[in-house]
Amino acid sequence: MARPDYDVAIIGAGPAGLSVAHALSSASGGACRVAVFERVPRFTPRGAGFTLLANGLEALRGICPQVYKRVTAEGHRVLRGRMCKIDGTVLSEMNEDSHPSREMEREWGHPWVSWAWSDLQQLLADELPGNVSLHLGEKLEGLRQAGGDDAREEQGGGSGNAGGSGSVVELKFQGHDKPVTASVVVGADGYWSKVRQAAVGDGPPxxxxxxxxxxxxxxxxxxxxxxxxxxxxxxxxxxxxxxxxxxxxxxxxxxxxxxxxxxxxxxxxxxxxxxxxxxxxxxxxxxxxxxxxxxxxxxxxxxxxxxxxxxxxxxxxxxxxxxxxxxxxxxxxxxxxxxRPAEDMTEQAFGKGRVAIVGDAAHAVRPTGQGLNMAFEDAYHLARHLALASAAARAAPGGGEPGGWLAGADVGGALAAWRGARLPRVARIMAHAQAQGAAAYKRDATPVSAPLRMGPDEVKAWNQFVYGIKVEPLSALAGPPAAVQEGAAHPA
Structure with a gap:
């Protein structure tokens, strides 16, 4: 079979998709040929904003320390806050000494920073390494896995099977007769993900x-x-x-x-x-x-x-x-x-076959501060699993022949392991966010009673679960295959 155009093709150039590109570059030492396709013809100021917390920043530092430094230096550091009743009656005031961001930085080593969506998108795009190509104005019409059935096109058709047994995924873009081929496709195209509908076909959020x-x-x-x-x-x-x-x-x-x-x-x-x-x-x-x-x-x-x-x-x-x-x-x-309700989450939320789904496309969640942070985790662990599969293929007898970074790798096994590792943690965080959201809109809710009723020990344990993750730099996986294999026991 001919070598695919790219090792990995990413659909969606938001912060989730761009973080996957950075992660793959770091994990491969620049050997992974990555293309990012985005439907808009240019980046413009749009979107609202979000907060980056310790778990997302830990994953981002593992992905690319240079980007992490810029994100933490150039974002707004959240150090003060006020909680009020709806009529403005102040219930609590947090200054630079008492704000939870201080505990976050003390306990988990990261600040609490907020960003405008498009500002972070531009930063991540500006920092893309040379092995990543960015293609703007490219509208995905359909995808197909070689050896499988045609996946659903733009708006209609059958459910398709983008997760067949083939080793190449074909992508059809509007205005182009020739499809783009890749060993792996990553859907980072948001709430109404066309990639998810082509690969899984489980409907909208x-x-x-x-x-x-x-x-x-x-x-x-x-x-x-x-x-x-x-x-x-x-x-x-x-x-x-x-x-x-x-x-x-x-x-x-x-x-x-x-x-x-x-x-x-x-x-x-x-x-x-x-x-x-x-x-x-x-x-x-x-x-x-x-x-x-x-x-x-x-x-x-x-x-x-x-x-x-x-x-x-x-x-x-x-x-x-x-x-x-x-x-x-x-x-x-x-x-x-x-x-995406937590109780409906399955491993297929993260894709099927050689299609991986990340960020809001995989786990659209109530806006309680974890959406993009979980997306950065997705990116880190996806790149890590693929890097280990690539290293295993290169270390095997006869490995290292031309054909791309993923040539000979057990891509299907790597993606299945990634999905299985992500599901329990993500579903648990999603369920917590749903409960928080339901509590916030109760008629008698105030900033004091709205959070889940958890004791101090429960709060501490929950915060440790969410924020206390630790990862190693992905660049460590770009070494010789034998050295990478020795580090394969790192938890996913």
């Missing part, structure tokens, strides 16, 4: 009945309101949750959410009328999943969205409501909350 609004603003603009500067502010209660948090590059994001049932009780239209909804492409763009900017359309939809969020959050503290009211409508994103 579930709508949990929550309305959400997001916006990203310049911090200078936010400074004009009576809101603590540079501090995270959480307001909770009465079935409402509002969060304000600083991001990289002097930006700030706000997020508001409430159950759809509450909107119905208030007489607020939900879901929005079709003409007021962003299309899937636009929504993916806004959330950081791909697509172009639609400024005029976004403004019209944003005006209607602002009306709804203000109606839903009438009891919110005055400074926060004033901030929402003053926000440019074109930057307000309105959407439902979609997740």
């Amino acid at each position: 579930s709508d949990v009945g929550t309305a959400m609004w997001r916006a990203r603003l310049d911090r200078e603009f936010v400074a004009g309101f009576d809101i603590p500067h540079g501090s995270t502010v959480s307001c909770l209660g009465g079935g409402m949750a509002f969060l304000l948090f600083p991001l990289s590059n002097d930006q700030t994001a706000w997020v508001a959410s409430t159950p759809a049932q509450r909107l119905h009780e208030l007489g607020v239209q939900w879901p929005p009328q079709r003409e007021q909804r962003p299309g899937q492409q636009q929504l993916m763009s806004m959330l950081g999943g791909g697509g172009d900017e639609f400024s005029e359309q976004a403004r019209r939809q944003g005006e209607a969205a602002k009306t709804r969020v203000l109606a839903a959050f009438e009891p919110l503290a005055a400074p926060m409501r004033e901030l929402i009211a003053a926000t440019d409508p074109s930057v307000i994103v309105e959407h439902g909350l979609f997740i």
Whole structure:
């Protein structure tokens, strides 16, 4: 069989997909030929923001120390916070000495940093090594595994079998007659993953009945309101949750959410009328999943969205409501909350055959701070499993012949082991996030009662489970095959 075009092809150039590219490069010493395909023609400011915590940063440091240094140095270090009732009554104030970020850095050796989605995307793209090629404006239409059936095309067809017995995956992109071939395909294409539907065919994520609004603003603009500067502010209660948090590059994001049932009780239209909804492409763009900017359309939809969020959050503290009211409508994103329920998770959530699925495409979770952190873990362990398989093939008699980094490797076995290792940990974190989310919207919820009712020892044990992971640098796997084999017992 002819050598494939790439050892690994990654669909999706968000932070999840780009971290996989970095991980494969580190684990192979640059020997892995990687291509990243992204549907948007250019990177533009979009998406909201997120927080990187100890487990995600530990994985990122293991992936690429240089990127880790930039991420921790250039992101916003979260050191102050305020927790309030929905009307603004302060329940607790955390300064630089008492904020949980101090415990995180003391116990697990990493800061607590927040980033704008597109800022981190650009940083990861800028740092891509020479063995990784980035292809923008490439829209995936279908995929097929040689030796298996055709996988489902763009919008229809059968469930397909991208996980057949073949050793090459073929990718068909819009506007190209010749398919791209790869030994492994990684789906990092977000909530509505086309790769997942082609490989597994298990349908879209579930709508949990929550309305959400997001916006990203310049911090200078936010400074004009009576809101603590540079501090995270959480307001909770009465079935409402509002969060304000600083991001990289002097930006700030706000997020508001409430159950759809509450909107119905208030007489607020939900879901929005079709003409007021962003299309899937636009929504993916806004959330950081791909697509172009639609400024005029976004403004019209944003005006209607602002009306709804203000109606839903009438009891919110005055400074926060004033901030929402003053926000440019074109930057307000309105959407439902979609997740993959923890109880439905199986190993196939992470792919099938020679198709691996990572990040939101694999484990869309309630926004409690673990989505991208788990994606970095996915990337680290995926690269590690493939590197060990590559090393075993090269160390075997007759190994090391031309054919690519994965030539002769037990790719199917490596991916199956990776899926089996990821499932228990990810499903447990997802279940915890679901319980947190359900508690946050109770009518009597406050920032004190909303978290799961756990005793101090339980909290300590849980934090250790989530944040206390330790990994070795992936670059250590790029040594001679024998040396790599000696390190194969490292826990997955």
